[in-house]
Amino acid sequence: MRISVSLIVNLVANGMTVAEILDEYPDLEEADIQQALRYAAWTFEDVVYMPAGVPG
Numbered sequence: 001m002r003i004s005v006s007l008i009v010n011l012v013a014n015g016m017t018v019a020e021i022l023d024e025y026p027d028l029e030e031a032d033i034q035q036a037l038r039y040a041a042w043t044f045e046d047v048v049y050m051p052a053g054v055p056g
Contacts, residue, residue: 003028008036 003025011021018033 003032005036005040008033009040012037 008021011024012033016024018030021033022028022030
């Protein structure tokens with residue numbers, strides 16, 4: 001399957017529902033969309049790196 005995570009995130013961000021995405025991309029399953037969103041969220045976990053000597 002060649003449907004990227006970024007495409008799915010973009011579709012959701014632009015207001016498409018899961019049902020609309022599934023209609024447009026019948027090879028997908030609802031679990032595929034949920035997993036893509038989980039992966040996208042995981043890649044942007046809130047990790048803050050403070051340079052040495054900077055008060056936190």
